[in-house]
Amino acid sequence: MAALTSLFKMVNIPNKGRALIAAQDLKAGQTIITESPLLLFSASPLFSPSPSPYCHHCFRTLPPSQTFSCPSCSNYIFCSQKCLSISLNSSHSSWTCQTLSHLQNPASPLSEKSSQLQVQARLIVAAYNLAIHTPSNLETLLSLHSVPNYDKSDAIFGPANFIHSLISPFCPPHMNFSPELAAKVIAIERANSFSLMEPYSPNGPQRSIKAYGIYPITTIFNHDCIPNACRFDYVEKDEHNTDIVIRLIKDVDAGSEICISYQRINKDYSTRKRILMEDFGFVCECDRCKIEANWNEGENKDSDLPHKIFLSKFVCDKVNCSGTLAPLPPKDGEKCNVLECNFCGNLKVDSTT
Numbered sequence: 001m002a003a004l005t006s007l008f009k010m011v012n013i014p015n016k017g018r019a020l021i022a023a024q025d026l027k028a029g030q031t032i033i034t035e036s037p038l039l040l041f042s043a044s045p046l047f048s049p050s051p052s053p054y055c056h057h058c059f060r061t062l063p064p065s066q067t068f069s070c071p072s073c074s075n076y077i078f079c080s081q082k083c084l085s086i087s088l089n090s091s092h093s094s095w096t097c098q099t100l101s102h103l104q105n106p107a108s109p110l111s112e113k114s115s116q117l118q119v120q121a122r123l124i125v126a127a128y129n130l131a132i133h134t135p136s137n138l139e140t141l142l143s144l145h146s147v148p149n150y151d152k153s154d155a156i157f158g159p160a161n162f163i164h165s166l167i168s169p170f171c172p173p174h175m176n177f178s179p180e181l182a183a184k185v186i187a188i189e190r191a192n193s194f195s196l197m198e199p200y201s202p203n204g205p206q207r208s209i210k211a212y213g214i215y216p217i218t219t220i221f222n223h224d225c226i227p228n229a230c231r232f233d234y235v236e237k238d239e240h241n242t243d244i245v246i247r248l249i250k251d252v253d254a255g256s257e258i259c260i261s262y263q264r265i266n267k268d269y270s271t272r273k274r275i276l277m278e279d280f281g282f283v284c285e286c287d288r289c290k291i292e293a294n295w296n297e298g299e300n301k302d303s304d305l306p307h308k309i310f311l312s313k314f315v316c317d318k319v320n321c322s323g324t325l326a327p328l329p330p331k332d333g334e335k336c337n338v339l340e341c342n343f344c345g346n347l348k349v350d351s352t353t
Contacts, residue, residue, distance in 0.1 A: 007032045008258055010220060017145075019222050019257050026252040029327030029336050032229065033246045037213035038137055040091065040242055041126040043195070045118040046104050047111050055079035057087040058241055059196055059210045072097050075104060096129045099170045109166065120186060121163045123212070127185040128167065128177055140216055141188060148281045150187030157183050191280060192219040194244060196235050200344040202319045207343075210235065215244050223280070224259035225272060225288040226307045228252050230324040231260055232342045249314055249326045264343075266315045266322045269293060313352065316341040 006023060007030075013019045026032065042059075044052045053062055056076045068084040070076040076092055078084040088094075103110055103121055110118055131138040150156045160183035171177045193212040200207060221229070229252075232245040252258055263275050269292035276284050288307040316323040323343020327350070328336040337350045 005033065013257070016222065018220050020220050021257050022252045022254050024254050026248055026254075026258075027330050027335060028248050028250050029329050030248045031245055031329055032248060032258065033217060034240075034243050035215045035218050035246075036240065036243050038141055038216050039126055039130060039189075039214045040196075040211055041119075041122045042211050043119055043209040045115040046100070046108075046121060047118060051077070054210050055083050056092065057083035058235075060236055060241060061199070070097060073101050075100065090133065091126065091129065093129055093133060095132060095170070095172075096125055099125050099128075099167055102170065103166060109162075113162075117159055117163070119212075120159050121166070123189055124160075124163050124167060124182050124185060127182075128171065128175070131175060131177070132172065141214065142184065144188050144192050144214070144216060144219060146184065146187035147191045150183065150190075153187075156186050156190075160186055189214065192216075194218070194231065194233075196233055196242065197343075199236060200321065202321075202344075204320050206320070211242075213242060213244070218244050218246060221246065221258060221260045223262045223276065223284060224286045225261060225265060225284060226286065226310050227259045227261045227265065227324070228256075229258050229260050230326050230342050232326075232340070247326045247329070249324070261324065264322050265324055266311060269295065313350070314339070316344060316346055316348075318344050318346050321346070 007026060008020045009023045011019055011021055042052065042054075042056060054060065055062055055078050057078055060079055062077060062079050068078045068081055070078075070084070070088070070092060072094070076087075076097070078087060100122075102108070103125070110121060127138065127141065130141065147153075147156075157179070161179045164177065164179045164182040168177065189212065192214050194215060195209045196211040196213060197207045198210055218231070228250045229246050229248050232247060233243070234245070235241050246260065248258075262280060263272060267275070269289060272284065272289070276282060291305065291307070314325045316325055318341065321341060321344045323341040325339035325341050325348060328338045328340055328347075330336055339348045339350050340346070341348070
């Protein structure tokens with residue numbers, strides 16, 4: 001059993017694995033963790049038809065006026081001198097700049113490959129850069145769980161071999177990078193990454209992904225289709241904007257597991273089942289799934305079922321949203337009756353409290 005904060009601790013649950021449980025009674029709306037990413041990389045393909053409108057460090061929307069370019073290449077733009085300086089000493093190091101410039105050469109074999117493979121190349125470069133500059137962070141990354149049986153998956157080893165072959169001429173010889181390492185990184189990212197999303201628009205289209213981040217503590221939270229916590233990110237704010245925030249939806253008693261949902265909670269059973277298997281490699285056996293597994297396709301049972309009541313209260317009804325609502329943090333120990341959507345940011349007064 002590991003103590004992570006005074007609010008929750010890690011345990012192993014039989015037939016489930018690692019889990020985070022409340023170390024004390026916790027209140028709805030309470031923020032239980034704010035975590036910075038261990039690894040962060042752009043979701044934009046290397047050969048995107050248009051330049052990214054986001055800063056390549058903080059992923060805020062670039063200002064319409066002054067921006068700052070990498071002094072060694074023209075492909076990477078930053079929203080401020082601060083973001084540029086930080087990035088040149090971390091995520092966009094001279095090694096990263098050289099390697100990405102090579103991969104983005106018009107003659108690169110990647111130019112005709114899928115967008116997914118191009119984004120995976122960004123991932124591998126980011127992970128190798130992490131190993132070069134902060135080896136202990138790579139060790140933390142490699143300690144995370146991965147998708148099951150990835151070492152037998154051609155869908156992972158094929159891209160890993162191909163990408164590593166393009167990057168290896170630029171790798172420092174003493175680092176011992178390998179296709180096996182690249183494959184493990186891809187498998188870990190698939191099981192652990194969170195998406196940083198574009199700003200919400202009520203008029204559509206659906207929000208696209210700006211970047212992917214890996215948060216080593218937050219990724220331990222298990223999934224439940226009726227979660228008692230949810231994630232927030234505030235990518236457009238000024239400071240620490242790539243941090244992830246986990247806030248409680250409901251009160252959680254000491255000793256109870258804290259769970260988030262790995263997808264939007266309003267999806268039907270067959271869709272949830274498919275996404276969880278394809279993206280995370282498991283079948284959910286939460287109470288909601290056990291009930292809905294016995295329904296006929298498209299059937300919508302009684303509204304007085306506990307999970308139906310939960311969905312009616314905590315799913316945002318704004319157009320083009322369906323995010324999850326959670327109370328704002330308590331004030332002076334008292335619960336707040338204002339709910340915030342983790343998708344569109346809408347605030348709504350909870351009339352049931």
